[in-house]
Amino acid sequence: NAGVTQTPKFRILKIGQSMTLQCTQDMNHNYMYWYRQDPGMGLKLIYYSVGAGITDKGEVPNGYNVSRSTTEDFPLRLELAAPSQTSVYFCASSLDSGHSPLHFGNGTRLTVT
Amino acid sequence: QKEVEQDPGPLSVPEGAIVSLNCTYSNSAFQYFMWYRQYSRKGPELLMYTYSSGNKEDGRFTAQVDKSSKYISLFIRDSQPSDSATYLCAMSALRQAGTALIFGKGTTLSVSS
DSSP, X not given: OOOEEEEOSEEEEOTTOOEEEEEEESSOOSEEEEEEEETTTEEEEEEEEEXXXXXXXXXXXXXXXXXXXXXXXXXEEESSOOGGGOXXXXXXXXXXXXXXXXXXXXXXXXXXX | OOSEEEOOOOEEEETTOOEEEEEXXXXXXXXXXEXXXXXXXXXXXXXXXXXXXXXXXXXXEEEEEETTTTEEEEEESSOOGGXXXXXXXXXXXXXXXXXXXXXXXXXXXXXXX
């Protein structure tokens, strides 16, 4: 099993550009999450999904959109990139929302200039 | 007062030392406590999981929760260079842990041989 796979690993965007961060998991997990990690700020939840077709906002959703058309994929869309969105983005999945551990991908490092 | 406080370090110790990593929290409703380990340029991985108060041991790692003091600890015995990583505490008040996890900022540990 590959686990949680994120692409791309790195990206530089200009202000106002758009991009989609891809995330796919092969563990048949129902729950998927997007976090951002800023230096000295910890992990913050952007969006999450409890299953195909169902998504909900986390702590810091502004400037982002998500969709969940399949169990495996959970892409994160940035429509109008801003310097404040410079961060490392982690996708994670879990079997359920209870005691199951979060399985993280290795992140996408995004710089907006 | 922030919900979860964690000293960012860095913490440098020689190989074989006992390491103590700590987090304090303010929300008395937190019941689920986790420690994640994050190697450089990688996603976090679950190291220890504890429900409510008490101790949990797994090999060289021991997690302690003191709910009366709102204080959790991770002890690493006989530390190894391979333990060099950032350690994130995480906690939740709900059984739906994945959608309501609050992460600490992480403590960076360096173990020298």
